[in-house]
Amino acid sequence: MSLRGTTELPPDKAKLVEKSKHIEMWSFGAQVSIIAVLGLVMGSSQAMKTMWLEDMLSMIPTIAVLAGIYVSKWQPDEHFNYGYRRSVQIGFLAGAVALFGFGMFLFGDSIYVLLAGERPTIASVDLFGHRVWLGWLMIAALVYSSIPPMILGKLKRPVATELHDKAMYVSATIDKGDWLSGLAAVLGIFGIALGYWWADAAAGAFISFEIIRDGWKALKNSTFQLMDMRPTSVDEKEPDEVIKKVEKEIQTLGWVRDSSIRLREVGDTISGDAFVVPVNEDGLLQKLGEAGERIKSLDWRIQDFNFIPVSTLELGGNDGKQ
Amino acid sequence: MFAVHLSVSTSIRSNMKLAALLLPLIFAACETLPKDQWGTFDRIKSTKEIRVGLIEEEPFVENVNGDPSGIEVELIKRFAESVGARPVWTHGSDERLMKSLEHFQLDLVAGGITDSTPWAKHVGITSPYRNKQVFAVAPGENELVRRLDDFTYAHKGEIEQMFADQGVSK
Numbered sequence: 370m371s372l373r374g375t376t377e378l379p380p381d382k383a384k385l386v387e388k389s390k391h392i393e394m395w396s397f398g399a400q401v402s403i404i405a406v407l408g409l410v411m412g413s414s415q416a417m418k419t420m421w422l423e424d425m426l427s428m429i430p431t432i433a434v435l436a437g438i439y440v441s442k443w444q445p446d447e448h449f450n451y452g453y454r455r456s457v458q459i460g461f462l463a464g465a466v467a468l469f470g471f472g473m474f475l476f477g478d479s480i481y482v483l484l485a486g487e488r489p490t491i492a493s494v495d496l497f498g499h500r501v502w503l504g505w506l507m508i509a510a511l512v513y514s515s516i517p518p519m520i521l522g523k524l525k526r527p528v529a530t531e532l533h534d535k536a537m538y539v540s541a542t543i544d545k546g547d548w549l550s551g552l553a554a555v556l557g558i559f560g561i562a563l564g565y566w567w568a569d570a571a572a573g574a575f576i577s578f579e580i581i582r583d584g585w586k587a588l589k590n591s592t593f594q595l596m597d598m599r600p601t602s603v604d605e606k607e608p609d610e611v612i613k614k615v616e617k618e619i620q621t622l623g624w625v626r627d628s629s630i631r632l633r634e635v636g637d638t639i640s641g642d643a644f645v646v647p648v649n650e651d652g653l654l655q656k657l658g659e660a661g662e663r664i665k666s667l668d669w670r671i672q673d674f675n676f677i678p679v680s681t682l683e684l685g686g687n688d689g690k691q
Numbered sequence: 692m693f694a695v696h697l698s699v700s701t702s703i704r705s706n707m708k709l710a711a712l713l714l715p716l717i718f719a720a721c722e723t724l725p726k727d728q729w730g731t732f733d734r735i736k737s738t739k740e741i742r743v744g745l746i747e748e749e750p751f752v753e754n755v756n757g758d759p760s761g762i763e764v765e766l767i768k769r770f771a772e773s774v775g776a777r778p779v780w781t782h783g784s785d786e787r788l789m790k791s792l793e794h795f796q797l798d799l800v801a802g803g804i805t806d807s808t809p810w811a812k813h814v815g816i817t818s819p820y821r822n823k824q825v826f827a828v829a830p831g832e833n834e835l836v837r838r839l840d841d842f843t844y845a846h847k848g849e850i851e852q853m854f855a856d857q858g859v860s861k
Contacts, residue, residue: 413811488728488831490815493840500844502837504725564726566831 379669382532386438389528389537392521393434396540399517400428407514410506413489415482415573416557417507419475420550423580424514426471427547429464430540430587433457437536437636454636455595461536462591469584475577482570489561489569507558515551518544530603533670534637538603539590543583550576597633611639614667615674624648624656629682640673647678725833731798732774732834739776743767744788746802750857751824754782762853763801763826770842789814792829799835800827817843821850 378386407421437457445452493502522544529537553572560568590605600609612632619628625645632641643664647653657676664674727733735741745752751763759780771778781788781797789810791797805823806816815828817836820843828836843850 488815490828490831490836491725491833492816492818492836493844494818495844500841502725502833504833561728561831561833562725564728564730564833566728 382669385528385532389525389532389534390435390438392524392528393431393438393537393540396431396517396521396525396544397428397435399521400424400431403514403517404428406510410503410510412491412503412507414491414504414507414554414558414561415479415489415570416554416576417511419479419573419576419580420511420514420554422471422475423547423550423576426464426468426580427518427540427543427583429468430461430536430543433461433464433536434534434540436460437534441636452635454638457536457636458591458594461587462595465584465587465591467584468580469588472577472580472582472584476574476581479570479573479577483567483574486566487570488566491561502562504558504562508555511551511555511558515548515555518547518551522548532637533603535590535594535603535605535634536636539583539587542586546579546583550579553579594634600632600634600639609639611668611670615641615643615664615671618664618667619643619645619660622656622660624651624653627682635672637670638672639668639670641671642675642677644677644679644682646680646682653678725837727834728831729795729829731795731829731832732838735776735798735835736774741767741771741774741776741778742781742796742798743778744781744783744792744797744800746785746788746800746804747782748803750854750859751803752801762850762857763803763824765853766820766843766846766850767799767801767826769846770839773842774838785810789827792827795829798829798832799839820844821847821854 404421404424407417407424411417411421437454440453440457443453491502491504491507493500494506495501496506522541525537525541525544529535529541553575557569557572560572593605600611601607602609609632612630615630615632619625619630622645624647626648627646628643630641630643632639643660647656657678660676661674665671745754745759745764747754749761751761752759753761753764759782767778781791783791785800785802788797788800792800793813800814804810804816804825804827806819806825807823808816808825808827810816810827813830815830815832815836816825817828817839819825820840826839828839
C-alpha cells in the first residue's frame with residue numbers, strides 16, 4: 370500500500386536535521402551530567418531542590434526533539450495512515466503538563482518556606498582531605514549547570530528557526546530559563562552565606578516562576594499543534610508566510626473559480642487541503658495533479674497537499690477566516 | 692561583554708588577572724562565610740555562654756549526679772573553651788529540647804543524634820563528626836555549624852581515641 374505524506378527533506382535541511390540531532394544529543398548528555406552533579410550537592414537548599422527538578426524537567430523538550438527526529442523516519446502504514454509524528458506531540462504535551470504542574474507545586478513550596486520562615490542549614494563536607502562548606506560546592510555545581518544551556522540554547526535557536534521545529538524552539542527557550550534560574554540559585558546560596566535566610570527561598574520562588582512560564586509555553590505550543598492550529602512562525606507570534614504563498618499560487622490557477630484552503634502543522638512539516646470550484650471539468654484530473662505538485666514545490670515544509678474539487682464552497686464553519 | 696573591543700588574547704589575559712584578583716577574595720570568603728542567619732555565634736562570643744541541651748544517651752551524654760559527662764559533653768566543653776565561652780547545660784527530653792532549639796532558646800543539642808534524625812527538618816545538623824554522629828544546631832545558623840564542623844574535623848584523632856577509651860570500636 371502506498372500512502373501520501375511521506376517525509377522527504379531537501380538535502381540542506383536533512384543536513385540541518387543532523388546538526389539539530391547533534392546539538393540535542395549534547396544537550397541531553399549535559400543535562401544528565403548536570404542532574405548528577407546537582408543531585409550530589411543538593412542538601413537542604415530550597416533553590417537547589419527547585420533547580421534540580423527544573424533540570425530534570427527541562428529534559429522533556431530535548432527528548433521530544435530527539436524522539437521526533439527518530440519517529441519522523443517512520444513511514445505511514447496500514448494502521449497509522451497519517452504517520453507517527455503526532456505521538457511525539459502527545460509526549461510533549463504530557464511533559465508540558467508535568468512541567469507546569471511541578472512549577473506550581475514548587476512555587477507554592479517556596480512561598481510556604483518563606484512564610485513559615487524556615488531557615489536552611491548547610492553543613493560542610495570532606496573533599497579530598499579538606500573541609501569545604503557545601504554551599505560553595507553548590508555554587509560551583511550551579512555555575513557548571515548554567516554554562517551548557519547558555520551555549521546550547523544559542524546554538525539551538527537559529528537551527529530551530531531554519532527547520533521550523535517548534536519543539537526545538539521551546540527547548541532553546543527553556544535553556545535560557547535554565548541558566549537564568551541557575552544564576553538566581555547562585556545568588557540564593559550566596560544569600561545564605563551572608564546570613565539572609567530568605568534569599569534561598571526567594572530564589573526558589575523565582576526559579577519555580579520560570580518553570581511555570583516554561584511549562585505554560587510548552588503547554589500552549591503542544592495543545593495548539595494537537596488542535597491543528599493554522600501554521601504560525603516558529604515563535605508563534607505571526608501567521609506562517611507559507612499561508613500567503615499557497616493562497617497566491619492558487620489564485621494564479623486559471624481553471625479555479627473559487628477556493629478555500631485549510632492548513633495544519635505536523636511537526637516541522639505542513640499539510641493541508643484546498644477546496645476548489647473548477648470553471649469546468651475539462652482535464653480536471655490532470656489539472657488537480659499538476660496543481661498539487663506546484664503547491665508542494667513552493668516550500669519544502671509542505672509535504673502533503675490535496676486538491677478537492679467541489680461544486681460550491683458552502684462548507685459550514687468559516688474556513689479558518691475570522 | 693566588556694571585552695568586545697579587545698583582541699581575544701588580551702581579553703583572556705585580563706580575565707586571568709581578574710581571576711588572580713578574585714582568588715584571594717574567594718579564600719577570604721571561605722574564612723568568614725557562611726554567617727549565621729540569627730547571629731548565634733556572635734552572641735556566644737559576646738555573652739561567653741553557649742546554651743546546650745543534653746539528651747541522655749550512653750556513651751555520648753551521661754548524667755552522673757547532675758554533673759554531665761560523656762564523649763559529646765567533653766567535645767562541647769573543649770569547643771566552648773576554644774571559642775572563649777562556657778557551656779550552660781539544660782537537660783530534657785529530645786522533643787522539648789529540639790523545640791527549644793527550633794525557637795532559638797538553645798544553641799546546640801547533643802546526645803547520640805545521627806544524621807538521619809527526623810528533627811533535621813526543623814533544626815540544623817552538623818556534618819557527621821564520626822560515622823553518623825552529629826550535633827543539632829539552631830536552624831540556619833551556618834556559622835556555628837561551620838565552626839563545629841571545623842573543630843571536630845581538626846580533632847578527629849582525639850575523638851577516635853575517646854571512643855576507643857569507652858570501648859566502642861569502629
